[in-house]
Amino acid sequence: MRDEHARAYWKANVRILTTLLSIWFFISFVCGILLADFLDQFRFAGFKLGFWIAQQGSIYVFVILIIVYVFWMDKLDARYKDSVSKTAGETAAKIKEQEESRS
């Protein structure tokens, strides 16, 4: 039962990572490099769009990604904490024991 919770937690965690890293890849490698020349035809103020994304926009997106990550993970942790934390304590103790016997 607890193992199941742990697995569900990890799955949700990996889903968050996949979502955020897809955006990360899209904005930096796709928009900032591969499509940059194409995007350059659009302009706002003195910036060409591709140039702006590469030198400014991508960094703003990176900051937002990490902030979203912090909030999502806090929520996820809160949801799973009680159901998983007891097993966590037990295995931690066990691992410590094994480690001590090894060294």
Next chain:
Amino acid sequence: MSSVQLWTYLFIGLSFGLYIAIAIWSRAGSTHEFYVAGGGVHPVANGMATAADWMSAASFISMAGLISFLGRDGTFYLMGWTGGYVLLALLLAPYLRKFGKFTVPDFIGDRYYSKSARLVAIFCAISVSFVYVCGQMQGAGIVFSRFLEVDITTGVIIGMTVVFFYAVLGGMKGITYTQVAQYCVLIFAYMVPAIFISMMLTGNPIPQLGFGSELTPEHGGGYLLDRLDNISEQLGFAAYTEGQRGTQDVFFITAALMFGTAGLPHVIIRFFTVPSVRAARQSAAYALVFIGILYTTAPAVAAFAKTNLMNTVNNAVYEELPEWFRTWENTRLISFEDKNGDGRVQYVADPATNELTVNRDIMVLANPEIAGLPDWVVALVAAGALAAALSTAAGLLLVISTAVSHDLLKRSLMPHITEKQELFYARLAIFVAILIAGYFGINPPGFVAEVVAFAFGLAAASFFPAIVLGIFYRRMNRQGAVAGMVAGFTFTAFYIIYFKFISPETSNPDFWLFGISPEGIGTMGTLINTVVALTVCRFTPAPPRDIQQMVEEIRLPGH
């Protein structure tokens, strides 16, 4: 003594005094305090310390200058160094904090239950850090020699003494709190001139917006970037906002810098200092905000500096150039050769008629002077550059010292030393490392600057896959990880050494593998590392049960 020098002495004196005071206040009493600052650093403080640790002399002094001359292609530094941070925050920091040890070799050694894996990791950590620290000392040397007009030797020795004082005394604790102060100094020093110059050129006080605005009428009007494109093309250079390098090369360089950033041991180690996993995530977010302030300003500074330089210098009468031109000429970082004998400076792309050479590293340092800002701003930049160099140097020295005293001695060679002895060796290791770094700061081998960029490639090709696989692939075993690290590191090192030292004349896109420059080859190394690790892992036994348990453990919600 000039007024700039007076201000410089004042600012450097004050900031160094502050660092030393903090060092005395935060002396370390135990190895726990020495290695991870007692594990109780507040996320905001850790965020600032990480930012200062991370932003080196290269970020502060060289980056905007590089972008100035590379234009659009300079992008890979911006995206590479900040995007890698996303990887670090999402894929590494929380799990390594959860794992709860002191160092990166600790993780590698325990996760792959192997002394040889630990030794490989120690070797990579020390070599990457050393290369990097030499660059910092050199940066400090440039600042001292230019602004205080002492010789580089004296400058480096002053810098070494200060770092030595707070690193040896305070360990990670001292380093953390001085880095917080250094962050404040360096960001203030970076922003003040940027805001001033943005106001002067465009009337917009926010540099990030300013470089997309129109120039004020007295600077000719029109959008700044358009203007920059135009002048560049008139003088025969490429347009500032257009890329010159091949797309796949830019792609690979960006990726190499990203993976390398995430694999740099002195940044990873910072996440061991906070009290919980949650705090590790938060401090990664704060750190990127603090880093982002400088990184979004840098491209603006680059564009301003280029505009100002071309406006001030091109076709100007040499005898009438302002004083800063001559002071920089004395350091031989700017040189002028009147080829056509007309007494004017011709700055053009064609090497046959170009009369001006400007070292890229001085753009940030010279920028306030070129723009004619007050003396105190010029001096402030010197203090900021030193803060950037020293904070990074201290973080790296700590990695070297923990790698020696903790990973090599305590965990590998002399497991029975007491905590007191371990602490003694840690301090001794920092002392020796500072002496060696100082030596290279005073007698810089010509290749240091280039090698710094390659430190990223090597970190990317060795650590990054080993750590990520260690967390996300439970089945990954010792044989796979060691084979992967060795293959990735060797391949990358060989490619770089071949094109930089053995056969530099063939270093062009025709000979490069898939058109990837040595700067970007770390990405290839990362891929090779991953593929080799996964392949070897398939044909060798799964890791022991307790190791698999440990991986499960790292994946549980943190506290």
